[in-house]
Amino acid sequence: MIMQRLRSDGPACDRHTTRAPIGQTGEVPHEDSPTLGTKGSLLVAVPLLEEPTFHRTVIYMLQHTDEGALGLVINRPTTQEHVPGLDPWMHELSYPPVVFSGGPVQDNTLIALAALALDVEAEGFSSLGNGLGTVDLSLLPDELAEGLQQLRVFRGYSGWGPGQLDNELDEGSWIVLAGGAADVFSTEPEGLWRAVLRRAGGRIALLADAPGELGWN
Known part of the structure; x- marks a missing residue:
């Protein structure tokens, strides 16, 4: 996984890749660590999760191992x-052509998530x-131009230490749902939380219209 860190004295890009910590102390999980269940899935906050940082968020999970987990909030566009420099x-x-807030960790870090044609291999694409x-x-x-189909740039990310997400x-606190590029690059990110819950059907779909104080019983 590729990250870019912004310079501390301004928003310009530092032009080198870096591994950033999970939370305050942990390392980003090694890519060769055994993968647990949420990688490549959507992590959807239940209505009861009222903490402002994650209230009604949808997170696309990039890594989940026994060393920790990392994902990007995909329904919080900024202005x-x-x-x-970019x-x-x-x-x-x-669309919408803005930087998204990927989470509360390392907001001086940019992560660019892209969709390429499945048969394309490109330098600089992980x-x-x-x-x-x-x-x-x-x-x-x-x-990457020939294979680049979609692009989203995120500032910061969401990270969990060992066992924390589990x-x-x-x-x-979270519902794990199937997801993919259509969700990551949704043209209506503000409505994505309700949309993915309704798409799940059954009892989960009822949560899309739940008030924020309603629990998951």
């Missing part, structure tokens, strides 16, 4: 339309499977 990439953004992957923003988009799942 930021420009990142100095103009070529900003012109490639999918595959996550199913045609999705992270992109090295220190390169130029021309190097505990939250056991507590019922």
Whole structure:
């Protein structure tokens, strides 16, 4: 997985990849660690989860191992339309063409999530499977242009230490649902939380219209 860290003295990109910590102390899970159940899935906050950071969020999970977990909130667009030094990439953004808030961890870090044609291999593209992957923003988009279908840039990410996400799942704070590029690059991200719950059908679909104080019983 590829991350870019912004300079501490301004928003310009530092032009090198880095591994950022989960939470405050942990490392990003190693990519060769045994994968647990949520990678490539959507983590959907239940209505009872009223903490502002994650209230009614939909998170696309990039990694989940016994060392921790990492994902990107995909339904919180910001108003930021420009990142100095990244103009070529900003012109490639999918609608809405703004930076998204990926989570509360390391908001000086950018992660670019892209969808490429399944049969395309490109320098600077780290595959996550199913045609999705992270992109090295220190390169130029021309190097991916033929295969680049969708692009979203996230500032910050959501991270959990060893066992933390598993505990939250056991507590019922999240619902794990199938998801993919159509969700990551939704043109209506503000309505995505309700949309994915309704799509699930059954009892889960009822939560889409639940008031925030209603529990998951």
